[in-house]
Amino acid sequence: MKIMNAEDNHSEAVDENAASQTGEPREYSSDQAEQANAALIELGKEVEDLRDKLLRSAAEAENVRRRSQREVADAKSFSIANFARDMLGVADNLTRALEAIPDDARNSGDPGFAALIEGVELTQKSMHGALQRHGVQKLEPEGERFDPNFHQAMFEVPNADIPNNTVVQVVQAGYRIGERVLRPAMVGVSKGGPKAAPAATEAQTEHGDSAEPGPPDEIATRDA
Incomplete structure (x- = not known):
């Protein structure tokens, strides 16, 4: 077994320093290489995790910005x-x-x-x-298909020549602001005619059904 003295250690350090200055490649042991590789892999995972967090934060900030803009626009429209x-x-x-x-x-x-x-x-x-x-729009839906989102059925008019659930009379005009109803139009609807084509309303698109007018509102009729 070779015993290294201070002179040998100094000589080895000098050799390593000279190798680094001359650009000669330094040899590493297999353990050192594995440790370096593991460190690189761990660093890559951390970078990917930070990148994912950054993208999520940016997306969340964009959603907040859009929601704020929408809320401001709604506040202006419905104020x-x-x-x-x-x-x-x-x-x-x-x-x-x-x-x-x-x-x-x-x-x-x-x-x-x-x-x-x-x-x-x-x-x-x-x-x-x-x-x-x-932004307030008047609703006068005579001749249109009955829409419970904007109309209130007051009575039914038997008429086989007009498609069923068609507004045949407007008792009182309705109003809306944007897509919000201020007051539904009070209407009379046809009954007994052929089935009308489904109205392209959002509620019907989601649920796939057509709305039928409810029973006549006696109180609303008397007030009208």
């Missing part, structure tokens, strides 16, 4: 929903006032009465225009 719903009663009263004027009164030629009628009509038109500018 006046309650106010608009209250204004519908005013619009209805203006319509009733105009419908209550007899034809002979309209044609009487009285300048004062004609000016009053014109003022009410302009007020009604201005109110509807203001509602439309804020």
